Amino acid sequence: xxxxxxxxxxxxxxxxxxxxxxxxxxxxxxxxxxxxxxxxxxxxxxxxxxxxxxxxxxxxxxxxxxxxxxxxxxxxxxxxxxxxxxxxxxxxxxxxxxxxxxxxxxxxxxxxxxxxxxxxxxxxxxxxxxxxxxxxxxxxxxxxxxxxxxxxxxxxxxxxxxxxxxxxxxxxxxxxxxxxxxxxxxxxxxxxxxxxxxxxxxxxxxxxxxxxxxxxxxxxxxxxxxxxxxxxxxxxxxxxxxxxxxxxxxxxxxxxxxxxxxxxxxxxxxxxxxxxxxxxxxxxxxxxxxxxxxxxxxxxxxxxxxxxxxxxxxxxxxxxxxxxxxxxxxxxxxxxxxxxxxxxxxxxxxxxxxxxxxxxxxxxxxxxxxxxxxxxxxxxxxxxxxxxxxxxxxxxxxxxxxxxxxxxxxxxxxxxxxxxxxxxxxxxxxxxxxxxxxxxxxxxxxxxxxxxxxxxxxxxxxxxxxxxxxxxxxxxxxxxxxxxxxxxxxxxxxxxxxxxxxxxxxxxxxxxxxxxxxxxxxxxxxxxxxxxxxxxxxxxxxxxxxxxxxxxxxxxxxxxxxxxxxxxxxxxxxxxxxxxxxxxxxxxxxxxxxxxxxxxxxxxxxxxxxxxxxxxxxxxxxxxxxxxxxxxxxxxxxxxxxxxxxxxxxxxxxxxxxxxxxxxxxxxxxxxxxxxxxxxxxxxxxxxxxxxxxxxxxxxxxxxxxxxxxxxxxxxxxxxxxxxxxxxxxxxxxxxxxxxxxxxxxxxx
Numbered sequence: 001x002x003x004x005x006x007x008x009x010x011x012x013x014x015x016x017x018x019x020x021x022x023x024x025x026x027x028x029x030x031x032x033x034x035x036x037x038x039x040x041x042x043x044x045x046x047x048x049x050x051x052x053x054x055x056x057x058x059x060x061x062x063x064x065x066x067x068x069x070x071x072x073x074x075x076x077x078x079x080x081x082x083x084x085x086x087x088x089x090x091x092x093x094x095x096x097x098x099x100x101x102x103x104x105x106x107x108x109x110x111x112x113x114x115x116x117x118x119x120x121x122x123x124x125x126x127x128x129x130x131x132x133x134x135x136x137x138x139x140x141x142x143x144x145x146x147x148x149x150x151x152x153x154x155x156x157x158x159x160x161x162x163x164x165x166x167x168x169x170x171x172x173x174x175x176x177x178x179x180x181x182x183x184x185x186x187x188x189x190x191x192x193x194x195x196x197x198x199x200x201x202x203x204x205x206x207x208x209x210x211x212x213x214x215x216x217x218x219x220x221x222x223x224x225x226x227x228x229x230x231x232x233x234x235x236x237x238x239x240x241x242x243x244x245x246x247x248x249x250x251x252x253x254x255x256x257x258x259x260x261x262x263x264x265x266x267x268x269x270x271x272x273x274x275x276x277x278x279x280x281x282x283x284x285x286x287x288x289x290x291x292x293x294x295x296x297x298x299x300x301x302x303x304x305x306x307x308x309x310x311x312x313x314x315x316x317x318x319x320x321x322x323x324x325x326x327x328x329x330x331x332x333x334x335x336x337x338x339x340x341x342x343x344x345x346x347x348x349x350x351x352x353x354x355x356x357x358x359x360x361x362x363x364x365x366x367x368x369x370x371x372x373x374x375x376x377x378x379x380x381x382x383x384x385x386x387x388x389x390x391x392x393x394x395x396x397x398x399x400x401x402x403x404x405x406x407x408x409x410x411x412x413x414x415x416x417x418x419x420x421x422x423x424x425x426x427x428x429x430x431x432x433x434x435x436x437x438x439x440x441x442x443x444x445x446x447x448x449x450x451x452x453x454x455x456x457x458x459x460x461x462x463x464x465x466x467x468x469x470x471x472x473x474x475x476x477x478x479x480x481x482x483x484x485x486x487x488x489x490x491x492x493x494x495x496x497x498x499x500x501x502x503x504x505x506x507x508x509x510x511x512x513x514x515x516x517x518x519x520x521x522x523x524x525x526x527x528x529x530x531x532x533x534x535x536x537x538x539x540x541x542x543x544x545x546x547x548x549x550x551x552x553x554x555x556x557x558x559x560x561x562x563x564x565x566x567x568x569x570x571x572x573x574x575x576x577x578x579x580x581x582x583x584x585x586x587x588x589x590x591x592x593x594x595x596x597x598x599x600x601x602x603x604x605x606x607x608x609x610x611x612x613x614x615x616x617x618x619x620x621x622x623x624x625x626x627x628x629x630x631x632x633x634x635x636x637x638x639x640x641x642x643x644x645x646x647x648x649x650x651x652x653x654x655x656x657x658x659x660x661x662x663x664x665x666x667x668x669x670x671x672x673x674x675x676x677x678x679x680x681x682x683x684x685x686x687x688x689x690x691x692x693x694x695x696x697x698x699x700x701x702x703x704x705x706x707x708x709x710x711x712x713x714x715x716x717x718x719x720x721x722x723x724x725x726x727x728x729x730x731x732x733x734x735x736x737x738x739x740x741x742x743x744x745x746x747x748x749x
Contacts, residue, residue: 006089097215122190123164129180284346321346328381379406537704568689589679623667
């Protein structure tokens with residue numbers, strides 16, 4: 001999708017238009033007749049220095065903008081999905097959207113320029129380095145009531161407007177408040193302020209006898225930062241004269257609609273630069289209810305878009321552009337940079353906390369919250385570890401302390417105390433009396449029994465215990481009966497994580513049926529959404545997920561081979577070349593004794609073979625001493641490159657004396673800890689890219705990455721250094737929608 005933007009006053013310069021005047025001579029003849037002077041001479045030569053005068057600037061820019069747009073259409077044959085214009089440029093957007101013809105538009109801007117040029121005594125200034133709230137605070141504190149905010153050009157560049165004396169005298173006030181730059185503009189009037197009311201009244205009289213059509217392509221208005229609705233053209237053009245130009249929200253709206261290409265049509269590059277700044281400083285504007293323009297571009301029957309895939313309520317609740325998530329990956333491989341990149345693009349990713357200590361997680365939270373300070377979505381994972389429940393409780397303390405509202409619960413076999421405490425704190429009733437949770441849980445699971453636990457209210461025995469310990473209030477305990485433990489369930493199959501070897505085609509229908517039964521049984525007021533993850537690396541896989549009924553999808557393996565991923569370059573180099581057959585199941589280090597399996601990279605490494613060998617030995621023997629000498633030597637010399645005793649001495653440093661003493665009385669437990677040491681080292685070797693131990697790299701990965709590699713083969717995305725997390729998401733969702741449209745056509749004949 002592409003949007004065209006048209007610049008306003010400030011973009012004019014002598015020489016603008018160039019050869020366009022030769023290409024569109026019929027329109028130039030119309031313009032000369034309407035204006036009474038040569039528009040070509042004004043733009044190219046400006047012999048009388050009139051190009052900066054409002055009554056001449058506006059018609060000149062309108063003509064050059066219009067010709068630039070027509071040239072683009074002529075060369076590309078591609079009409080935009082949306083259009084917008086900055087102040088005067090909005091007239092060009094309406095011309096391009098067929099609200100009026102070229103001549104009518106020029107007559108409008110000619111009259112507008114004449115009326116606005118009569119405004120005298122006004123001034124404007126660009127305030128750079130302060131946001132709206134700070135400017136309002138400064139004006140209020142200094143009791144400056146005569147100045148209005150005219151243009152919201154970027155989050156940190158706002159133009160104010162008012163009487164010239166007041167605008168100039170406000171400069172030292174703003175400088176004292178720490179403004180980066182306060183630039184008084186060379187204008188004749190206080191444009192886009194209350195002081196333009198006389199021009200607005202006169203322009204209203206002029207518009208009375210004109211017939212203006214509704215745009216046929218969505219035009220985003222300056223006044224509302226939303227598409228024009230039926231019958232709004234005259235109203236918006238009048239309001240625009242005295243109202244603020246909401247340019248930041250205009251671009252954020254386009255970002256929220258999934259518009260990836262935003263191009264300026266007209267002279268200069270002011271709007272191009274502003275778009276870059278806005279994309280850097282602000283996130284997409286996600287509109288909760290769909291606001292349809294007057295007439296959307298024609299769509300074929302059954303047409304799906306990336307924005308319509310999945311459950312709309314899911315996107316609204318999490319403030320997302322797409323029904324798309326990226327899952328947490330161990331030891332910060334799902335990095336804080338990845339989470340921020342997605343958040344700024346209107347999507348949500350989960351930071352991978354597994355294997356990190358608390359200060360590292362806290363540092364990541366602070367970084368993410370600083371970067372995503374405008375309400376963009378983000379989450380962290382909470383990983384179940386049967387051997388370390390204390391870390392889980394500490395993580396919940398940290399999340400509650402910093403107001404982390406979205407958690408991905410992974411590897412749980414049942415609901416426990418830490419999860420319930422997180423879920424119930426802050427429960428409240430909304431205006432309709434419905435119980436609402438401040439803390440959301442998305443549960444990743446593969447087993448219907450576990451799903452039922454998360455679809456049920458918090459277990460009463462745990463609630464009672466938390467109440468007794470004063471960890472929750474009586475009111476929270478009572479309200480807990482009315483909501484499920486999880487807002488959403490992500491059914492995981494064939495992934496790089498703990499999956500129970502699940503198959504999506506089997507699991508999804510069963511989970512959806514279970515969801516419906518649990519909703520009916522518990523009479524919940526809100527729908528539990530069921531999405532799916534694992535094995536999603538191509539449009540075909542994503543399309544299958546949505547056809548199965550997924551409310552959202554979650555990707556994992558494909559994201560660790562991106563620029564933003566926390567994996568080492570050595571690992572990314574290995575992953576870049578794998579195919580679908582290059583992964584294998586191996587024991588999960590955190591659940592070694594339980595025999596839980598995960599998928600890991602097989603190509604180019606020995607880890608899966610060695611890990612499976614260790615588990616076989618654990619099952620076969622009751623102690624390290626029982627093993628034969630040949631096997632012991634193989635493990636110590638090839639796998640560990642250390643003796644069992646040296647490994648045990650390292651382990652003793654990481655555990656309490658009481659725990660070590662207890663373990664030394666249990667040879668089977670001691671063997672498990674020694675073998676688990678290898679899993680921890682293998683992860684560290686991979687994370688730090690230690691090439692001398694490459695054969696021992698433990699890299700969690702499902703075959704989805706192999707499928708992804710084949711999909712992007714022969715494109716720039718073939719190389720991981722060209723893969724960015726947000727671009728992959730956009731490409732996958734967009735091409736999934738296109739694929740579904742093709743398949744629907746084929747099915748329907």
